[in-house]
Amino acid sequence: MQPEDLQNLDEATAAPFVPPSERVPFWGYVDLLQLTVLTFLVMFAASAVAYFYPKLILVIQLAAYVLIYFCFLAVFKMKYDRDVFNSLGWRQTRSSLLAAGLGGVLLAFGLAAVASLIHTPKVKTPFDDLVNNPLSFALLSLIAVFFAPLSEEMFFRGFCQPLLSRTLGAVLGVLVTALLFGSLHGSEYQWAWQYVAAITTVGIALGVVRAKTDSIVPGTVMHGCFNAVSVVGLLAAKYITHK
Numbered sequence: 001m002q003p004e005d006l007q008n009l010d011e012a013t014a015a016p017f018v019p020p021s022e023r024v025p026f027w028g029y030v031d032l033l034q035l036t037v038l039t040f041l042v043m044f045a046a047s048a049v050a051y052f053y054p055k056l057i058l059v060i061q062l063a064a065y066v067l068i069y070f071c072f073l074a075v076f077k078m079k080y081d082r083d084v085f086n087s088l089g090w091r092q093t094r095s096s097l098l099a100a101g102l103g104g105v106l107l108a109f110g111l112a113a114v115a116s117l118i119h120t121p122k123v124k125t126p127f128d129d130l131v132n133n134p135l136s137f138a139l140l141s142l143i144a145v146f147f148a149p150l151s152e153e154m155f156f157r158g159f160c161q162p163l164l165s166r167t168l169g170a171v172l173g174v175l176v177t178a179l180l181f182g183s184l185h186g187s188e189y190q191w192a193w194q195y196v197a198a199i200t201t202v203g204i205a206l207g208v209v210r211a212k213t214d215s216i217v218p219g220t221v222m223h224g225c226f227n228a229v230s231v232v233g234l235l236a237a238k239y240i241t242h243k
Helices: 003-013 029-052 054-080 097-117 134-168 170-184 193-213 217-242
Strands: none
Touching (some): 029 054, 029 134, 097 193, 097 217, 134 217
């Protein structure tokens, strides 16, 4: 056998080169720690400013959401040279956005019915008085329906859930993320367990949608419609009270 025949044989029998697959998601727990610290600092600063300027609470909250996006930008763009929205799952999906919105509305009414059955206490929130002023109510609605759902879905279902699911599995990834999501909102409702349980349930529903669709778009729509029902309910409660 000639040397060139041996070379041809080696090339024919050699295993084809397969490039190593990228881990999904590509970020890790160090990035989670960094973004958590940055987000905490932003929210702490926003709370401190709101304490001294309570009338500007909505403007401050809106600014905080924008700053949180820049925190993501700092980690994703500067460290990985990746697009923030695309990396976090802001992508097209075959799922119906109309169905997602309807799901958010039905979830809101369903949880309201359960809350009534378990005698959930009435808790004053920082946003109750903002209904009295048309301008503040309009800004509250904008934040609740658009900016808050987008920011929260980016952080929880876009960033945390895929990382936790990679480590713990899909089911625990959804559950742990939902618990974190419910706990984050606990202070708004004076840590009443009924509210924390309700918001955690919402987080589970949003997490399942994220896992099924591999996108945060349907969950963001669902989240926004859920919040829209809450905003309308807040306005209705004020109207009934002052009638």
